[in-house]
Amino acid sequence: xxxxxxxxxSVSRRRVALASVAVAFAAGLAAAQPPAGGxxxxxxxxxxxxxxxxxLDGRGGGPQAAGLMVPPPDLTRLHERYGNPLPxxxxxxxxxxxxxxxxxxxREMPVWGERFFEGDPGPPRGVEASRRRTIDVxxxxxxxxxxxxxxxxxx
Ligand code: HEC
Numbered sequence: 001x002x003x004x005x006x007x008x009x010s011v012s013r014r015r016v017a018l019a020s021v022a023v024a025f026a027a028g029l030a031a032a033q034p035p036a037g038g039x040x041x042x043x044x045x046x047x048x049x050x051x052x053x054x055x056l057d058g059r060g061g062g063p064q065a066a067g068l069m070v071p072p073p074d075l076t077r078l079h080e081r082y083g084n085p086l087p088x089x090x091x092x093x094x095x096x097x098x099x100x101x102x103x104x105x106x107r108e109m110p111v112w113g114e115r116f117f118e119g120d121p122g123p124p125r126g127v128e129a130s131r132r133r134t135i136d137v138x139x140x141x142x143x144x145x146x147x148x149x150x151x152x153x154x155x
Pocket of ligand 1: 046049050051052053054064068070071072073075078091094095107108109110112138142
């Protein structure tokens with residue numbers, strides 16, 4: 001969105017901006033209804049960052065999917081290739097993408113490890129930790145999409 005103001009160079013101003021984003025995000029979460037599976041936070045993140053390609057239901061029918069060279073896979077069927085429960089570390093590493101791109105070169109899927117907290121003053125440990133927490137919540141959500149009875153009961 002071009003209407004969003006870029007955060008200035010001052011570290012303290014950036015911190016303030018980040019804090020207000022966190023507050024707005026928390027307020028949004030408080031207002032949302034809990035979904036059938038996975039956490040509200042996970043569903044929210046998925047809707048904001050993933051659904052444009054993977055579809056709200058994770059099956060790959062998002063509005064951007066048709067324009068991609070590689071079609072986004074059906075994320076509700078990840079267990080068929082990775083087993084259930086999903087291998088957390090492998091899923092997290094793929095979503096983060098920084099190592100993946102180092103090893104295999106550019107990919108169509110965004111490198112979320114860079115996108116999340118882009119423009120952050122970094123690299124204090126807190127930034128890496130909150131990046132990991134965000135990805136962790138998304139991996140939980142991917143697990144909740146697998147549709148197994150035990151997965152739904154797990155939470
Ligand atoms: C711009 C479109 C796009 C967006 C947005 C997107 N993805 Fe993807 N995703 C893809 C494509 C295309 C693939 C296929 C692998 C590739 O990139 O070559 C993929 C693959 C995946 C895979 C691996 C599936 C497998 O078969 O191993 C996972 C997991 C995944 N995405 C999760 C996510 C999550 C979580 C988000 C949101 C944080 C997200 N994706 C956002 C396009 C996207």
